[in-house]
Amino acid sequence: MAERHIGRSLLRREDRRLLTGRGQFIADLELPRMLHAAFVRSPVAHARIRSVDLSAAAAVPGVALALSGDELVKLLPPLPDTQLSLPNKWTSHVEHEFHNPQQPGLAHDKVRHVGEAVAVIVAESRYAAEDATGLVSLDLDPLPAVVSAEAALAPDAPLVHDHLRTNLFGRFSIAKGDVGPAMAAAPHRLQRRFYHHRYAAMPIECRGVAALYDARTDAITIWSSTQVVHWVRREVAAILGMPEARVRCLALDVGGGFGVKGHVYPEDLVIPFLARRLGRPVRWIEDRHEHLQSAAHSRDQLHEVEVGFDNDGRILALRDNFILDCGAWNPIGGGVPYNTAAHMTGPYRIDNLAVSAHTAATNKVPNTAYRGAGRPEAVFVMERIVDLVAGQLGFEPAEVRRRNMIGAEEMPYRAGILYRDGEPIVYDGGDYPAALRQALEAIGGVEAFRQRQREAREGGRHLGLGIGCYVEGTGVGPFEGATVRIEPSGKVYVSSGACSQGQGMETIFAQVVADAWRVAPEDVVIALADTAAITAGSGTFASRSTVTLSAAIHHASERLREKAFAIAGNLLECAPADLELRDGGVGVVGVPGDTVSLSRLAHAARPGWDHGRPPGVDAGLKETHYWEPPTVTWSYAVHAAIVEVDPEIGRVTIDKYAVAHDCGVVVNPLLVEGQIAGGTTQGIGGALLEELPYDSEGQLLAGSLADYLVPTASDVPDMAMAHQHTPSPLNPLGVKGVGEGGAVAPPAAIANAICDALSPFGVEFNATPVKPEQIVTAVRAARK
Amino acid sequence: MSDAVDIRLTVNGQAREGRCEPRKLLVDFLREELGLTGTHIGCEHGICGACTIFYNGEAARSCLMFAVQADGAELVTVEGLANGEELHPMQQAFHEHHALQCGFCTPGMLIAALDYLKINPDPSEDEIREGISAVLCRCTGYVNIVKAVKAAAVVMRAAAPHTNPLSASGEREEPA
Numbered sequence: 001m002a003e004r005h006i007g008r009s010l011l012r013r014e015d016r017r018l019l020t021g022r023g024q025f026i027a028d029l030e031l032p033r034m035l036h037a038a039f040v041r042s043p044v045a046h047a048r049i050r051s052v053d054l055s056a057a058a059a060v061p062g063v064a065l066a067l068s069g070d071e072l073v074k075l076l077p078p079l080p081d082t083q084l085s086l087p088n089k090w091t092s093h094v095e096h097e098f099h100n101p102q103q104p105g106l107a108h109d110k111v112r113h114v115g116e117a118v119a120v121i122v123a124e125s126r127y128a129a130e131d132a133t134g135l136v137s138l139d140l141d142p143l144p145a146v147v148s149a150e151a152a153l154a155p156d157a158p159l160v161h162d163h164l165r166t167n168l169f170g171r172f173s174i175a176k177g178d179v180g181p182a183m184a185a186a187p188h189r190l191q192r193r194f195y196h197h198r199y200a201a202m203p204i205e206c207r208g209v210a211a212l213y214d215a216r217t218d219a220i221t222i223w224s225s226t227q228v229v230h231w232v233r234r235e236v237a238a239i240l241g242m243p244e245a246r247v248r249c250l251a252l253d254v255g256g257g258f259g260v261k262g263h264v265y266p267e268d269l270v271i272p273f274l275a276r277r278l279g280r281p282v283r284w285i286e287d288r289h290e291h292l293q294s295a296a297h298s299r300d301q302l303h304e305v306e307v308g309f310d311n312d313g314r315i316l317a318l319r320d321n322f323i324l325d326c327g328a329w330n331p332i333g334g335g336v337p338y339n340t341a342a343h344m345t346g347p348y349r350i351d352n353l354a355v356s357a358h359t360a361a362t363n364k365v366p367n368t369a370y371r372g373a374g375r376p377e378a379v380f381v382m383e384r385i386v387d388l389v390a391g392q393l394g395f396e397p398a399e400v401r402r403r404n405m406i407g408a409e410e411m412p413y414r415a416g417i418l419y420r421d422g423e424p425i426v427y428d429g430g431d432y433p434a435a436l437r438q439a440l441e442a443i444g445g446v447e448a449f450r451q452r453q454r455e456a457r458e459g460g461r462h463l464g465l466g467i468g469c470y471v472e473g474t475g476v477g478p479f480e481g482a483t484v485r486i487e488p489s490g491k492v493y494v495s496s497g498a499c500s501q502g503q504g505m506e507t508i509f510a511q512v513v514a515d516a517w518r519v520a521p522e523d524v525v526i527a528l529a530d531t532a533a534i535t536a537g538s539g540t541f542a543s544r545s546t547v548t549l550s551a552a553i554h555h556a557s558e559r560l561r562e563k564a565f566a567i568a569g570n571l572l573e574c575a576p577a578d579l580e581l582r583d584g585g586v587g588v589v590g591v592p593g594d595t596v597s598l599s600r601l602a603h604a605a606r607p608g609w610d611h612g613r614p615p616g617v618d619a620g621l622k623e624t625h626y627w628e629p630p631t632v633t634w635s636y637a638v639h640a641a642i643v644e645v646d647p648e649i650g651r652v653t654i655d656k657y658a659v660a661h662d663c664g665v666v667v668n669p670l671l672v673e674g675q676i677a678g679g680t681t682q683g684i685g686g687a688l689l690e691e692l693p694y695d696s697e698g699q700l701l702a703g704s705l706a707d708y709l710v711p712t713a714s715d716v717p718d719m720a721m722a723h724q725h726t727p728s729p730l731n732p733l734g735v736k737g738v739g740e741g742g743a744v745a746p747p748a749a750i751a752n753a754i755c756d757a758l759s760p761f762g763v764e765f766n767a768t769p770v771k772p773e774q775i776v777t778a779v780r781a782a783r784k
Numbered sequence: 785m786s787d788a789v790d791i792r793l794t795v796n797g798q799a800r801e802g803r804c805e806p807r808k809l810l811v812d813f814l815r816e817e818l819g820l821t822g823t824h825i826g827c828e829h830g831i832c833g834a835c836t837i838f839y840n841g842e843a844a845r846s847c848l849m850f851a852v853q854a855d856g857a858e859l860v861t862v863e864g865l866a867n868g869e870e871l872h873p874m875q876q877a878f879h880e881h882h883a884l885q886c887g888f889c890t891p892g893m894l895i896a897a898l899d900y901l902k903i904n905p906d907p908s909e910d911e912i913r914e915g916i917s918a919v920l921c922r923c924t925g926y927v928n929i930v931k932a933v934k935a936a937a938v939v940m941r942a943a944a945p946h947t948n949p950l951s952a953s954g955e956r957e958e959p960a
Contacts, residue, residue, distance in 0.1 A: 018887025021822015021862035028821035255888025288827040502886030681925030705831035712917040
């Protein structure tokens with residue numbers, strides 16, 4: 001099997017079961033004697049809990065248990081303060097302050113957002129459990145709600161967490177160069193306020209957890225629709241006081257994640273607790289209404305920016321103070337706002353930078369990572385600024401980008417600040433100006449567009465061109481692991497803590513393993529998302545799995561190959577140095593016939609009598625490697641959009657959309673394009689449709705998918721894609737991450753395109769989403 | 785909660801029966817009583833379309849119907865599309881064009897696409913987008929779904945130019 005599989009568009013091995021209704025999602029899991037849980041959630045944003053009356057609920061036929069937060073807090077400790085810690089080399093170098101509260105399994109003193117769980121009902125059926133939740137009587141003493149990040153940080157704001165004595169969850173600041181003098185000396189300055197609104201991942205499968213307690217071994221098995229099975233195991237073991245060896249967490253087929261399933265939720269702990277307490281399996285399946293008001297939201301950042309630039313449009317200094325509206329809890333700490341700061345300058349050479357970030361507690365759903373995780377916010381700010389600079393000087397926005405872009409000859413480029421892994425940011429390669437050219441060519445070129453735009457305007461139509469550029473640190477640590485094992489069947493088995501939610505990992509890692517072992521992809525067994533299959537794992541988030549797991553597979557395979565060659569040398573009576581991998585076996589270089597199959601090697605490696613190992617080689621044919629990346633690899637892309645805007649009714653139609661990107665060596669081009677198209681569509685949804693608005697009392701105004709508008713097929717365009725393939729020097733295969741990127745640039749590109757289309761009116765859109773009402777209002781105001 | 789009622793219906797060409805409360809949703813009945821978990825629940829309020837099935841030959845949201853309404857009806861779910869191990873041309877096209885990622889919306893998307901091809905067997909890309917817009921996909925950005933439906937339409941027209949992709953009884957027309 002000499003042909004390589006990396007780089008080929010292999011069709012997915014996952015597809016058949018999913019196409020025929022034979023996939024298994026958490027809601028499809030049936031366990032013997034399983035009970036069903038339903039949560040009672042707060043109808044108000046902020047209130048002291050006087051009492052929770054469960055008596056009527058407990059009397060409903062089929063109800064096995066009704067439990068309030070007040071009772072649970074005596075039985076189950078809260079979640080730790082943060083699930084995603086930053087390394088010492090970050091905390092010792094970046095000026096910061098963090099105050100994180102610990103979230104209980106159920107609210108017991110106060111409710112802090114609409115949708116926060118205050119009680120749980122467990123019953124013989126979901127229908128019975130929901131009947132009972134309707135009979136729970138909550139006596140709540142309303143408190144004033146904090147519904148904006150700015151209001152939260154005002155001196156007299158009501159406190160979301162009284163014991164913290166502040167609504168500040170955290171702050172940090174980073175700087176390079178010397179912004180003060182550079183700003184003062186700049187020939188031009190511009191100040192703006194930018195808001196990137198609150199929206200969310202919204203996978204079509206909501207969350208879900210099931211747990212089974214085994215009294216014989218005092219062990220618990222958890223199935224969770226999660227991206228991080230090892231985190232769930234860690235937290236459950238800690239909170240239930242069980243050894244990790246007695247806690248197993250698996251994810252089945254997962255119906256989309258995009259970040260919202262990327263941390264441990266209270267439900268991940270409460271359901272295993274209930275299963276142990278009741279001695280019966282318990283399952284909870286989140287419904288969409290619950291998902292909207294209890295699964296994490298994201299974005300929601302307000303930026304105050306000042307930029308200094310010269311007569312040529314070169315950006316000399318950038319100062320940004322921003323606030324992230326974090327909602328009531330902060331499960332993953334400072335990672336998202338730090339991503340925003342670290343990605344702020346993007347592909348541009350900006351020597352003087354100062355970013356200060358504040359994370360504020362409010363009475364809203366907690367804000368965590370969603371595809372892009374802080375980057376769409378930074379890119380929206382930076383890319384709007386570039387267009388504003390161009391507008392002020394009368395330059396073509398693409399030209400201002402070109403003048404500020406880091407050139408290919410400057411690679412690797414030291415950005416002068418730290419990444420969140422504590423390492424200095426070094427862009428590891430690529431040609432950003434070429435990506436800009438490719439994207440613009442793909443939409444027909446700037447000159448041709450301007451001509452078209454002029455003609456359209458003469459006919460009373462408003463076309464606009466918008467660009468969004470980004471760079472993205474991908475494949476972040478701390479680690480991912482792979483166990484590689486040669487089976488007696490001759491199959492190569494690989495397990496890892498990476499978790500797929502539709503990325504096609506069973507296919508792409510089979511490609512990686514096939515090349516590492518010179519076997520057919522069909523002869524590779526991939527076992528993911530199961531803590532029983534590997535001791536430690538990080539999980540899937542932050543565009544990391546292809547980068548980190550392919551490297552782990554590579555290194556584990558290298559070590560295992562040495563052992564396999566030692567045993568093969570023993571069987572073939574030759575030196576291991578004379579051996580090579582070929583056709584599912586090991587053979588003598590230059591001697592085509594002399595091959596020993598992997599199956600025979602696995603048998604020879606077994607412990608016991610009559611094995612085939614040479615002296616000093618221990619039994620088994622298995623290696624585990626935990627890859628700890630030196631730092632992140634840098635993917636990048638340029639998105640270009642042509643839109644038509646109807647200023648009378650505010651309708652935006654996307655005429656053309658192009659993406660030029662680089663994610664290094666591509667394992668499976670078909671799947672990479674799928675990731676980009678999906679991410680881009682989510683970004684377009686964020687720019688134009690999706691929104692999680694709150695009223696002044698903290699009521700969430702999106703209660704269903706009729707309010708929260710996920711893009712449909714007719715809302716989004718076809719996309720042109722152009723590719724660059726600059727291998728990363730930071731991992732053995734040269735791969736870079738691609739999962740999130742698509743969602744990063746569209747809000748910037750679309751907003752820029754709308755502003756360009758409406759430039760005769762002189763209107764600016766510096767807040768997302770750009771909905772018809774905003775367009776109509778702005779155009780009307782401009783006409784007055 | 786009133787007494788359970790008996791329900792008899794045809795699913796994927798087989799006579800099936802079950803017993804449930806009158807308030808039980810059809811999708812819950814399919815999944816819990818008949819074990820047909822291929823039909824998924826994404827919103828329970830008729831927007832996402834993951835639960836779309838064929839109900840007497842027409843696409844319908846099984847989360848917006850009660851099981852009792854389906855008494856005597858003929859249903860086709862995703863489990864009924866393939867012919868044994870041979871994928872339906874629509875399923876095959878989804879596979880070949882990478883028209884699914886997580887696969888959660890896929891059962892509803894397949895049915896919606898087949899339903900649309902019944903009224904428009906030779907659709908343009910824009911028409912396909914409109915035709916499948918009642919099912920939400922969060923993974924693919926629809927690009928490859930549009931390609932797959934177009935490709936499946938070609939195969940299905942060639943196989944049975946004068947017949948619907950699914951007849952009223954839900955039986956697939958076999959290629960000539």
